[in-house]
Structures are given as structure tokens and as C-alpha cells.
Amino acid sequence: MDIHNRNKLLLDLKTSLFLPPFNEELYETCTTDHQKSIKEIQEIYKLRNDPELADKIKPIIQLKIKDVERTKRVQLAYLMHRINKIQSQYFIDSGQLSSDHLDQLSKNEKEYYKFFDQLVKKYENDTDTKVSQNIIPPSEVFIEVRVIKQIGNIITQDGDELDLEEGTQQLVKKSDVIKFLQDGSLVQL
Numbered sequence: 001m002d003i004h005n006r007n008k009l010l011l012d013l014k015t016s017l018f019l020p021p022f023n024e025e026l027y028e029t030c031t032t033d034h035q036k037s038i039k040e041i042q043e044i045y046k047l048r049n050d051p052e053l054a055d056k057i058k059p060i061i062q063l064k065i066k067d068v069e070r071t072k073r074v075q076l077a078y079l080m081h082r083i084n085k086i087q088s089q090y091f092i093d094s095g096q097l098s099s100d101h102l103d104q105l106s107k108n109e110k111e112y113y114k115f116f117d118q119l120v121k122k123y124e125n126d127t128d129t130k131v132s133q134n135i136i137p138p139s140e141v142f143i144e145v146r147v148i149k150q151i152g153n154i155i156t157q158d159g160d161e162l163d164l165e166e167g168t169q170q171l172v173k174k175s176d177v178i179k180f181l182q183d184g185s186l187v188q189l
Helices: 003-014 024-049 054-092 099-103 107-127 174-183
Strands: 142-147 152-155 161-164 169-173 186-188
Touching (some): 142 174, 161 174, 169 174
Antiparallel strands (some): 142 186, 152 161
């Protein structure tokens, strides 16, 4: 099996900012090499009953099996890295991959992205939370907000009462009002 093909497959991932276009040709070459090696193992295994070759066959088969396992691990690592990158970029882009990013995906990865998007949206609807919004931690604990829609009194995480009257501007903990920011009742200034 060609070690250079396996290394190139992984090197493509390391050298790109998001993802390189799915390397169908190289991936298929690894799969073809993998299948050839399995057939070679089967052919060699058929010679196990020959007393002259029996001792020589075992180390050859072990080496071939290790090579097949290595190729399988490389291919799985390639696919898992791409899937993890798609998921993390989904949340960085607040639930929408840019067209540049979508162009880098294979047909199957685009189907996965659609499925993942539907799954996240279903979860958001079921739990009434927005997880697809930017998940980068806030740089500030306190933010200044303007109340767009009347909310009234709320109890903060500290147990204090906060009066959010329409048209007022206040300095509040972001964690206390994040839900109101998401639904548009408040606007961060």
C-alpha cells in the first residue's frame, strides 16, 4: 500500500484553514489499495497448508494486516476530522456555513450538513433555546442594553430584581438577559 497516499490525505487537512475540497481521487486510491491488500492476504492465507511456506506466511500476513488497519485508521481520521470541522464551523458561523465553506464539501458532507442543521433546529424548537448562535464566550460580563419590548420585573441569577421597562437603557449581566437578547426584546448597545 502506498504510504505517500495516506500521508498526503492527512497533510491536506493540516495545511488548510477550513477544509480542502474532498479529495475523492486520493480517498478512492486508498480504498482500492486497502481492498487489494485484503485480497493479497486472502491469497497468501490459502498457502498456509504448505509445510514449506507455513512459517514464512505468518509474518507476511501480520504485516499486511497492520498496513490495512493503518489505512483504515487514516481514512477514518480524515472523515472524522472533516465532520468535526463542519460541526464546529456551523456554530462559529451561527448556524449557516458560508458558500465558500459549502463549496469545499463533498456531496455526502453536504447531506450530513443538512441533516445536522435539521437536528440542531429541531433541538432548538423542542427546548426553546438557540444553540446555533455564536458560541464564543462573551468578552464582557456586563453589557449595556436598551429595552425594545416591555418585559417588566425579572429575577437575576444573583436573586436581585431587575425592572426592564420599554425604552430604558441599563447596564446588566449578559447572562441574566441573554434570552431577551435572542428574542429581540433587548438590544445590546
